[in-house]
Amino acid sequence: MKRYSVFAVAREALRDHMGWERAWASPEPKKRYDVIIIGAGGHGLATAYYLGKNFGITNVAVLEKGWLGGGNTGRNTTIIRSNYLQDPSAAIYEKSRSLYETLSQDINYNIMYSPRGVIMLAQTEHEVRGYKRTAQANALQGVTTEFITPRRVKEIVPIINLDGPRYPVLGGLWQARAGTARHDAVAWGYARACSAMGMDIIQKCEVTGIRRDGGRVTGVTTNRGDIDCDKLGIVVAGHSGHLADMAGFRLPIESVALQALVSEPIKPCMDCVVMANTVHGYMSQSDKGEMVIGGGTDGYNNYTQRGAFHHIEETVRALVETFPMVARLKMLRQWGGIVDVTGDRSPILSKTPVDGIFINAGWGTGGFKAIPGSGWGFAELMAKGHSPLCDAFGLDRFYQGRFIDESVAAGVAH
Amino acid sequence: MLILTCPCCGVTAEETEFHQGGEAHLTRHGPGASEEEFHTYLFAKENPKGVHFERWRHNNGCGKWFHAARDTVTLEVYGTYSAQTLEPPQVIRDAITAKRPGWRWREFA
Numbered sequence: 001m002k003r004y005s006v007f008a009v010a011r012e013a014l015r016d017h018m019g020w021e022r023a024w025a026s027p028e029p030k031k032r033y034d035v036i037i038i039g040a041g042g043h044g045l046a047t048a049y050y051l052g053k054n055f056g057i058t059n060v061a062v063l064e065k066g067w068l069g070g071g072n073t074g075r076n077t078t079i080i081r082s083n084y085l086q087d088p089s090a091a092i093y094e095k096s097r098s099l100y101e102t103l104s105q106d107i108n109y110n111i112m113y114s115p116r117g118v119i120m121l122a123q124t125e126h127e128v129r130g131y132k133r134t135a136q137a138n139a140l141q142g143v144t145t146e147f148i149t150p151r152r153v154k155e156i157v158p159i160i161n162l163d164g165p166r167y168p169v170l171g172g173l174w175q176a177r178a179g180t181a182r183h184d185a186v187a188w189g190y191a192r193a194c195s196a197m198g199m200d201i202i203q204k205c206e207v208t209g210i211r212r213d214g215g216r217v218t219g220v221t222t223n224r225g226d227i228d229c230d231k232l233g234i235v236v237a238g239h240s241g242h243l244a245d246m247a248g249f250r251l252p253i254e255s256v257a258l259q260a261l262v263s264e265p266i267k268p269c270m271d272c273v274v275m276a277n278t279v280h281g282y283m284s285q286s287d288k289g290e291m292v293i294g295g296g297t298d299g300y301n302n303y304t305q306r307g308a309f310h311h312i313e314e315t316v317r318a319l320v321e322t323f324p325m326v327a328r329l330k331m332l333r334q335w336g337g338i339v340d341v342t343g344d345r346s347p348i349l350s351k352t353p354v355d356g357i358f359i360n361a362g363w364g365t366g367g368f369k370a371i372p373g374s375g376w377g378f379a380e381l382m383a384k385g386h387s388p389l390c391d392a393f394g395l396d397r398f399y400q401g402r403f404i405d406e407s408v409a410a411g412v413a414h
Numbered sequence: 415m416l417i418l419t420c421p422c423c424g425v426t427a428e429e430t431e432f433h434q435g436g437e438a439h440l441t442r443h444g445p446g447a448s449e450e451e452f453h454t455y456l457f458a459k460e461n462p463k464g465v466h467f468e469r470w471r472h473n474n475g476c477g478k479w480f481h482a483a484r485d486t487v488t489l490e491v492y493g494t495y496s497a498q499t500l501e502p503p504q505v506i507r508d509a510i511t512a513k514r515p516g517w518r519w520r521e522f523a
């Protein structure tokens with residue numbers, strides 16, 4: 001793999017850009033791998049990358065039924081933050097955020113990490129108390145956040161309307177080192193790094209069955225033939241329940257559609273991310289100038305990847321209250337992804353009832369921010385059988401009633 | 415946008431008039447249940463890619479609960495029926511079989 005650098009750009013500029021090589025290979029599947037990861041989204045590719053980088057396991061295949069990064073990795077609103085309440089969440093999300101800071105250098109691929117800051121608006125007394133508590137918890141966890149006054153909110157976001165008709169802004173939880181990154185680049189960068197380590201990324205390869213022998217996984221059946229493996233990682237977000245069904249167990253997960261939309265591009269007007277959880281809407285401005293807007297999930301299980309129209313209306317109505325200028329914007333496009341929601345709004349990084357099968361799922365409406373940390377922890381779990389980052393997120397917590405309740409931090413907004 | 419017919423009051427309306435209440439036909443285990451049974455009741459969801467039996471409430475109408483059979487991929491509503499039953503009625507099952515031969519749902523098929 002040729003390194004990307006300013007010299008490479010200069011070199012290619014002098015020869016009509018004919019020397020760029022393919023970022024990753026597209027090999028035929030082999031008969032057997034040490035590890036198979038199902039799902040070439042951010043989490044799957046990050047898992048493969050850290051398996052190779054941290055544990056030297058490179059006989060790995062990443063199978064993808066569609067195209068690389070075409071699921072939720074390409075459908076989110078690219079927000080990265082770690083201001084969660086519970087200690088296990090803060091640990092994995094902060095690990096993730098700190099890995100994001102240097103990820104471009106680490107994988108030699110510009111993921112455009114922009115620590116522009118995230119404000120979560122407090123618009124009810126209840127939220128004020130909740131976020132003050134979160135700020136205190138974050139201080140103990142070593143996550144830098146602060147509770148700020150409405151005046152400070154207005155300084156950071158001049159376009160905001162502080163005294164909205166229904167919910168005036170009473171303050172905000174501010175994380176200055178949170179921000180955004182280019183979501184596709186995260187998947188592409190990890191894929192390129194995995195391919196360079198000799199791993200096989202196999203696209204258009206749909207898993208149709210999981211083969212087991214005496215309670216242990218032996219391989220998978222795909223539309224491109226049978227592939228054997230020692231260990232299998234299921235990292236398929238919204239389709240986790242479907243894959244778990246193939247492997248013969250159930251998950252405490254429900255899949256629903258979550259939507260996002262972007263406006264026409266406008267001049268820079270907001271240089272941070274603002275989330276308004278009470279009214280169900282959040283917004284940031286992309287480098288292209290589009291306002292990137294996210295809202296709530298559908299009210300019922302579905303696998304449609306589009307979402308119900310009235311949720312767009314709810315989201316936009318909420319944002320017009322908070323940012324009156326949005327009322328004059330045209331919306332360019334809308335899309336949906338299938339998110340896997342657990343009862344306590346925390347992920348599942350766990351062994352399963354089948355030996356050799358591991359599952360990384362349940363990131364729900366907020367998986368993008370967790371990609372590097374999730375990959376880091378899940379790779380350790382798959383290689384060594386346990387990981388300090390993942391231990392609290394086992395499937396057993398639902399038997400033991402040991403929930404990691406993040407319904408406030410997760411709320412609606414990601 | 416789903417269009418549902420409430421079997422209690424007979425009104426046909428858009429989904430904004432209703433609220434989904436999770437999986438239908440769960441066995442509600444109580445005191446004396448094993449941990450496995452209680453876990454299945456509370457958490458182990460069916461979450462299928464296909465036929466889904468679920469509870470709905472006619473929130474902005476008669477306020478009563480009922481059941482619906484719906485496809486989670488096509489969003490087709492196969493039918494709605496009274497919640498006063500332990501399993502889906504035969505006419506609903508037939509309607510599903512006509513569209514999706516070979517479907518299954520926990521112990522029903």
